[in-house]
Structures are given as structure tokens and as C-alpha cells.
Amino acid sequence: MSHHIVEFKNVSFRYPDGTEALKGIHFRIIHGESVGVIGANGAGKSTLLQHMNGCLMPTSGSVTIGDLLLTLKTRREIRRKVGIVFENPDDQLFMPTVFDDVAFGPLNLGMDEARVRERVHEALRMVHGLDLRDKPPHHLSAGQKRAVAIASVMAMEPDILAMDEPAANLDPRSRRLLIMLLKTFSHSKIIASHDLDLILDVCERCIVIRDGKVVADGRSAEILTNRGLLEENNLELPLSLQTR
Numbered sequence: 723m724s725h726h727i728v729e730f731k732n733v734s735f736r737y738p739d740g741t742e743a744l745k746g747i748h749f750r751i752i753h754g755e756s757v758g759v760i761g762a763n764g765a766g767k768s769t770l771l772q773h774m775n776g777c778l779m780p781t782s783g784s785v786t787i788g789d790l791l792l793t794l795k796t797r798r799e800i801r802r803k804v805g806i807v808f809e810n811p812d813d814q815l816f817m818p819t820v821f822d823d824v825a826f827g828p829l830n831l832g833m834d835e836a837r838v839r840e841r842v843h844e845a846l847r848m849v850h851g852l853d854l855r856d857k858p859p860h861h862l863s864a865g866q867k868r869a870v871a872i873a874s875v876m877a878m879e880p881d882i883l884a885m886d887e888p889a890a891n892l893d894p895r896s897r898r899l900l901i902m903l904l905k906t907f908s909h910s911k912i913i914a915s916h917d918l919d920l921i922l923d924v925c926e927r928c929i930v931i932r933d934g935k936v937v938a939d940g941r942s943a944e945i946l947t948n949r950g951l952l953e954e955n956n957l958e959l960p961l962s963l964q965t966r
């Protein structure tokens with residue numbers, strides 16, 4: 723199914739202050755693949771993810787989602803396909819109540835009210851967040867905000883999921899729930915995280931970014947056991963692989 727393919731061709735990105743955050747990123751993710759993106763602080767992971775739906779546009783190179791080349795014209799259509807959970811939930815939640823935030827995407831897709839209610843209920847149920855539905859998002863705890871941000875993306879039923887540090891602030895049980903949710907999502911997904919145990923558990927493939935470039939791309943089972951490569955990138959073996 724070509725509409726679930728993500729392709730970055732030689733993507734470079736410079737922030738307005740001159741910081742070159744991506745320097746020729748190249749990869750292709752096919753339908754159903756689950757890919758982790760790892761690397762040190764400042765390596766370019768969040769910048770890369772924000773290119774998945776045109777929150778940021780490449781300074782040079784191209785991003786293709788399914789059959790669509792990312793341009794200012796196709797960006798709207800691409801946003802219907804790619805659901806992004808941002809690193810900071812405050813960038814995602816802006817409505818007066820949790821219900822309104824989770825309903826925002828489906829309403830924008832033009833769904834009728836009954837369907838929207840169903841979607842919101844199902845998405846909040848997935849993250850065990852039904853009790854939060856009437857609360858203002860800015861009154862939620864950090865982990866609750868994260869869960870609602872995930873629900874707001876799941877409610878869109880995206881073809882492709884991109885998540886930036888999805889497990890940050892989640893308590894261990896909510897983290898486990900997220901891992902189960904990610905495993906049941908059968909379409910393509912790309913997850914940036916320092917939680918290497920989560921990546922090992924959920925992603926069969928892993929891309930290592932350093933200083934805006936891909937320095938390794940391969941099977942998580944190999945990359946996440948390569949102590950030298952991990953250490954060069956300020957990372958450590960997943961806890962589950964560390965011997966006491």
C-alpha cells in the first residue's frame with residue numbers, strides 16, 4: 723500500500739537563526755514498518771519528525787508521503803494521513819476541554835457529531851483518559867497531557883503515526899498501555915525516543931541521527947546491542963539488556 727510509504731530524500735533544514743539541524747537525511751519507510759529514531763540531545767530528531775507533515779518544510783531535498791510530495795499545496799492532505807504527537811503536549815492541546823481537543827481533528831475531517839463522539843470516546847478509552855474529558859487541558863498533569871495528546875492523534879485514525887518522546891512523563895502502567903497501543907497500530911509508525919527499551923519493544927528498525935545526519939539504519943536488535951555506536955551517540959544499552 724503505497725499510501726503508507728514515507729520517503730526522505732536528501733532532506734536538509736536550516737532554522738531561521740542559521741542552525742543547520744538536518745544535513746541530507748535519507749531513508750524510506752514502507753507500509754507497516756515500525757521505526758525508531760534515536761540520537762543525542764540536539765541531534766535533529768524532533769526537527770526530522772516535524773517534516774513528516776510539513777510543520778517544517780525542507781530547506782532542500784524532498785519528503786514524500788504515499789503518493790504525495792510534501793509542498794505547501796499538499797500539506798493539508800498530508801496532515802490527514804500523518805498523525806504527529808509532538809514532543810511538548812502544550813503545542814498540541816489548545817481547546818477549552820479535553821473532549822474538544824480530541825474532537826478537533828475528526829470535526830475538521832467533516833465527520834458528523836455522533837461519529838465524532840464515538841471517536842473521542844474510543845480514543846480516550848485507549849489511553850484510559852475517559853475521566854479527563856471535561857477538564858481544561860492546561861489543568862492536567864504532564865503525563866495526563868501526554869495521554870490526551872496521544873488520544874487526539876489516534877482519534878484521527880491516521881495512516882501513519884509519528885511520535886516524539888511519547889512515553890515521557892507517563893507512569894509505568896501508562897507507558898505499558900502505550901506500548902500495547904503502538905503494537906496494535908498496524909500501519910507505519912516512526913517513534914523518536916530516548917526510551918530505548920520502548921524502541922526495542924516496538925520498533926523492528928532503528929535509525930540513529932547524529933548532528934543532522936543518519937549515521938546508522940538497521941535492525942533494532944543489532945543497533946540497540948551495539949554498545950560502541952550507542953555510546954558515540956550519548957546513548958546506553960536498553961536497561962533490559964544491561965547485566966547487573
Ligand SMILES: Nc1ncnc2c1ncn2[C@@H]1O[C@H](COP(=O)(O)OP(=O)(O)OP(=O)(O)O)[C@@H](O)[C@H]1O
Nearest residue numbers: 737739741743761762763764765766767768769770
Ligand atoms: N526553533 C529553533 N531555532 C533554532 N534552532 C533550533 C530550533 N529548534 C531546534 N533547534 C536546533 O536544532 C538542532 C536539532 O534540534 P532538535 O530539537 O531536532 O533535536 P532533538 O534530537 O529532538 O533533541 P532532544 O533529544 O533534546 O529532543 C539543535 O541544535 C537545536 O538547538
Ligand SMILES: [Mg+2]
Nearest residue numbers: 767768769809
Ligand atoms: Mg526532540
